[in-house]
Amino acid sequence: MLVSLRFTLFISLATIFSLATVFRTVYSFAATAIDILPPAGSGSFGSHIRTLPNGNFVVTDPTFDIQTPNFVADAGAVYVFTRNGELISRITGKCQNDNLGSNGITVLHSGNFTINSPNVDLPVPESQNQNICIGGLTYVVPNVGTVTLGLGATGIEGVASVSNSFIGDHVNDRVGDSVALPNGDYAAVAIFWNGGRGAVSKRSGTVVGGEFVTDSNSVVGVSTVDFVGKVTVLPNGNYVVSTNRLANGQPASRLCILSEPCVGPMSDVNSLIGSPGVGVDFDGIYPLADGNYVLVNRGWNGERGAVTWVNGTTGLTGQVSSDNSLVGGTVRDFVGSRGVKALTNGGYVVLSEIWQDATATRRGAATFGPPGGISGVVSSVNSLIGAGTGSFSQSTIVPLTNGNYVVSLPNAILPGTGFLGAAIWGSGVTGISGPISISNSLYRGANIVVPLSNGNYVVASTSGFGAITWGNGQTGITGEISSANSMVGTDIDDRLGFGGVTPLANGNYVVSSPYWDNNGIQNAGAVTLCNGSAPVLGTVTTSNSIVGTKAMDQVGWGGAVALPNGNYVVRSDLWDNGTTANAGAVTFGNGATGVTGAVSELNSLVGSNIEDRIGNSGIKVLLNGNYVVTSISWQNKGAVTFGNGITGTSGAVSAANSIVGSTNDDRVGTYGNNNSTRVFADNTYAFHSANWDNGGIVDAGAVTLGKGNRQVNGTISSENSVRGTFTGQGTSLVFDYSTTAKYMVVGRGAAVSIFKYEQTAAPFDFDGDGKTDVGIFRPGPAEWWYRRSSDGQVPALQFGTSTDAIAPVDYTGDGKSDVAFFRPTTGEWFILRSEDGSFYSFPFGGAGDTPVPADYDGDGKGDVAVFRSTNNTWYIQRSSDLGVSIITFGASGDLPVTADYDGDGKSDIGIFRPGPGEWWYLRSSDGGNRAFQFGTSTDRTVVGDYTGDGKADAAFFRPTTGEWFILRSEDGSFYSFPFGGAGDTPVPGDYDGDGKTDAAVFRPSSATWFMLGSTSGTQIIPFGAATDRPIPNAFVR
Known part of the structure; x- marks a missing residue:
């Protein structure tokens, strides 16, 4: 009963950090940053940083000075922190210049880690050497080195010694390297052990313990300078x-x-x-x-x-x-x-x-x-x-995906021909033997062999006219290269394939020919999509290729980059944008149909300034098929641009679609002249801009966190990056990212910073991959069925009764929706934890209440809540402190439409009044309310963030016509479109994981789902039965 709970009136006026509601992922990119200041005595806090599989992270401080009981310079220290920056453990060296952790951290498959410290000294009763250690002047064996195991959950405390470390006992043993083994153990490596004999020891990756290196616990050499120590897994x-x-x-x-x-x-x-x-x-x-x-x-x-x-x-x-x-x-x-x-x-x-x-x-x-x-x-x-x-x-062996191979001999002269260059197919069962000859070779200029994903291969002959020849991966191809078996150039210096041949995931391939002449326009360049299942003959033309239209455009100069989904992007950083020389372009191509015609701003990401040279620092590919373009020369400041791997990204590079520099020579996205983008397993990426200036602080540097499903844009700021704070700091920044806890951690000398974008899972996302899952509740047997978007698997479970109201949101804050329901007859809630499958239940509400769970307090967890229509009152139990907020808002007959309308990371209470078609909501950010008319009494409310600005858009579905009407939160304008038909059930959600709500319907007559992905396009999936209730319809009113 509600009367048994503690009542407090709670209306939030502000929030420190913007968090997402549990109904969607907010991509407004509000961010939190936590700075961990170095402890007293620190000298290089954050020299190495590694995240651990459980979400904790390890920080080294090799020049840490012990302060008490006596001063010990550069003993070194290694710390373990939680994802929230709370210190778990600290271990230090014992003697001066031990430099604990100086050779970094190795993360093990067990989830634990090793600390590699080749400079550690061994205190002993007698020695010829002395050093300052804890306790004062001490006899030591110098530089014996240690490898120390730390636990991912609890870290390791104390001082590195033989009691907790694998340690040498000779001068300059320099134990201090380790290799992770597949079972969670590790191999400790001491290549200089015992006068250079060397040693390798297999060590437990779960049990902390120590001992000296000996031939009874290690593989060792037999004489000095054997240097045993190379490990190959x-x-x-x-x-x-x-x-x-x-x-x-x-x-x-x-x-x-x-x-x-x-x-x-x-x-x-x-x-x-x-x-x-x-x-x-x-x-x-x-x-x-x-x-x-x-x-x-x-x-x-x-x-x-x-x-x-x-x-x-x-x-x-x-x-x-x-x-x-x-x-x-x-x-x-x-x-x-x-x-x-x-x-x-x-x-x-x-x-x-x-x-x-x-x-x-x-x-x-x-x-x-x-x-x-x-x-x-x-x-x-x-x-x-x-x-x-x-x-x-200069020969090479090219393995084919079917087990066969090709021998590439670019400098071989075929007997009796005088022709240079051959490619010879070999069977992966019997091989090939005997002298090379015209009977076993594809010859005359063959200098590049590229394997295709379908087992076939392509031979490029890139001199003169150039030729591209397809080879059958099961039988090979022999004979002289000519127009009868190849695609060939039309001018003497076309040099087809000089920019490379790029195999695609679907078996096709892309040929880059930057020296191709376009009807007399010298070196205009062309890039051609080719069928990977059969020979491609003919010539390169504007009708089968994307081409340049000016001399020296050299389209395809940087080659093509394959995307995992079978599409590709082309680099042409010397392309001229009209009269703007070397503006550069990156062109998206569909892997099935290609892209043809002239490079332009309509089909490419382009520069708009002389020497912008878009894409000149390379393209990094995300696992989901999207891509990241780095342009070090853009406006002499640099730019990093997110590209959509389904539709491509076009238009001029600017702060509206890219992260850009603010000052000349910022060189955003690069370290030195190299592309610094790192791609992580969850499709997040990050890049290091070592030369970025923080206002007047030259080369302060920054590390920027991106997202794999949509762009981050603007200048480098605290909203997207961790920034250096003193001159020249940029080159010393180090970083890592936790795919478990979704944060980036950056070592910047004066502090270690934890940075993350505040967002929760997509609505109705049961597998935590950031996408809404197709799913149904079958009232008769009270069964839940959903199709995981991550792998297509279909879990099924029984939970509830036919009269229960389904209410799945992320109650536990793990990024996955929890199967849950509200029992209207008793006012009880039942929640099945996604973490372990256990459930809990409790009373909150009464008979006839409407469940309205959402994240009202902004802590990343769904709060149980009900709307009581009899007295127009909202009852909300906050997950952050279990207090209860009671708010009167609405009138008889109103329908609750909870969502984050003001983008502050907290859900706002709101109602739709069917009679006049009015919307009313109460902003959590400032307590103000807003009201407007939008829709009619028979429309169905389908609130969501359709525009991806981090604020919910009022929206409705008109069942009589199958039309959707969206009121943009940005400017109050609306748009509409047909998607669905009479009798369809609206099921809005983020089905493609791009942070925007997608229109979708479930058609009971055929038990079919139709989703209009804002990024992925239309999907059609049969799932369920006519009498099922689609789960993403749970909060549609």
Whole structure:
């Protein structure tokens, strides 16, 4: 009963930070920022920052000075904080210059982390060295180093020592690196241990403990300067420990099984040992798709070279030989000199650029290794070999997605032709052997091979006219390149494909030809979409390509960038916008239909100033198919622009559609000359502008947080960025982002700042992916069915009765809607927690009340609330403090229409008065109210943020005609459109996750959903039955 609750009248007048209502995601980009000031003694607070899977984060301070009981300079400290900036733990070094955490943090798959500290000293009773440590002057072994495990939930406290760390015990052991292993454990690496012998130890990723490095807990070297310490993790979870100089120059590798101890000195009893020489290549261990691996020892046996297949479960021990390896037969064959390429079926191809035989030096060879490996001497029997000296110069192996491969030989001269350049298809089952020839080659200029996602491939011949040739991935293509089998240029210097060939996710591909001449206009450039399933013949024209119209437009100079959804974008930073030279353009293309005609402001994102060179700093792609364009030269200030991956983004770059600099040489979006954008797994992105000026503070720098479903725009400010505060700080800013807790954390020397946009889940978003889920409540059995937009799965559950009023919002604040209902007969609420599936219930309200849950207090959680029509009173139980607000607002017959009309992050109480079609709402921001007429008595209210400005728009659906009417919150104007028909049920929601409410209807006659996505376009999904109640209709009045 309500009378049993504590009553307080509560009407909010203001809010500190703008939060979203639980009915939608607000993209007004109101932001919160929390600054964590460094503690006393800090010297480099925030040198390294890493977020953890549970939402906490780790901060290093390697030059932290201990103040008491005595002063210890640069001992270092590492802190763990909650997502809200509350300190969980702190661990420090013990001695001067320990610099705890100086080599950073490694996040483990267990959710825990390691602290890497190679400078830590070991206090001992006797030593030749002394240092200032906690407690005063102390004998120490200097620079033994530590790797310390910290727990993601509780961190680690105290002082780094042998009691809690893996630690060396010799001078300059410099233990202090770690590699995360797939099972949550880690490999601690000490390459300089014990005079340079080196050591690698598998350590628990869940249990904090310490001990000294020894040969009983580590794989170790046998002599000084062995430098054991390279770790390669295999696809099956096991790992390989290697060195290229065991026992004075012998390459050695040892397989370690993830579930078993791996300790002791490396030898031919437990390791594979090569022979002295050039040694293992820098990247000499090649994991294969099936969990096995291949080792390259190109200096083996007089530099003949050897490549060895090793079982990734049982390993291989002993000496490398022709019995267990593919080897060269002649001194300086250097087998494997150009590496190994893994195929998708577990096979591989070895490339030996200067292999030779009796007839020619530096002939070269490509040798196929099947799953299980190949051994013996390289020859024409088991390998594709060159036709003469230099045939394999700059050669590459191109694996195809179907397991086959292509050998690209841009400098091979085909016997009997004099033509340079060949591409030769090889079977991923049997390989290809024998000399290169016109019978096994596609030849004459072939210099680039690109694999397509459907298993086929494309060969580009980019000199002269240029040609693009399609190859069947199952059979290959041979013969001379010509107009009979290729798309070709029309002018001598068209050089088709010079800007690259870009494979698309749908199997098609894009050819960039910046030197193509447009009917005499030199180097106008063209980019052409091609079918990836069949040969493409003919020439490049304005009817099949996007093209430049001025000399030196060089459309496609920066190539094309593939999007995950099959579409693409083209970079043309030298394109002229009319008389504006080098304005630059980025053009969106549909991956199925392409884009044709002239580049313009209508189809491209363009510059409007000389040398804007839009896109010249690159394009980063988000996992959802959207993209981010960085233009360092825009107005000499820089700009970063969000692009829509479904429809593209066009028009001139400006502060209205981009984050832009304010001062010359701000170079927004770059660090040095490099694109600084980082993309995260939840489609958020962030970029570092090292040279941005904060007013008069030169090069203060800033880190800006973007959103993956719509633009962030304007100048860099506190509303979108963490900014530096002193001259030259920009280059020292470091940052990370938590996909769990949706915040960015930035280390900026004087403080560590937590920054996040305040927003909650989309309405009726049960899987937390930011999109409304199609779902129904089936009254008969009281079943809930919904289709997760994230993966298409359809959970179903029974919860409630046929007469209950469904009321799903995010009551627990985890970003997911909770299945919930209000029982009108008793005034009880029942809520099923999305976190763990448990439920709770409680009374709030009475018989006949209307449930109106929403986030009235702005804490990111739905508040239970009812509207009592008998006395026109609202009863709201605030989740923030469990107090109750009682507000009289409305009149008999009014319908409640709760929403955040003023954009302050709190839901406003409101009513629709059917008789005169009037709307009334009470602003939470200032207590004022607004009233206006919009609609008729028979219209259905469908309130939402249709324009994406962070404020709810009054809106209604007219059932008799299937029309939608939206009153813009920005300016009070309205627009209308037809979507649906008579008898349809309106189900508004954000179905495409772009922060805007989408018009949608459920058609009971066919149990079909029709959604008009503001970004994605129309979707049609059959789901439910005629008598079901669609869940997104829950609050439509």
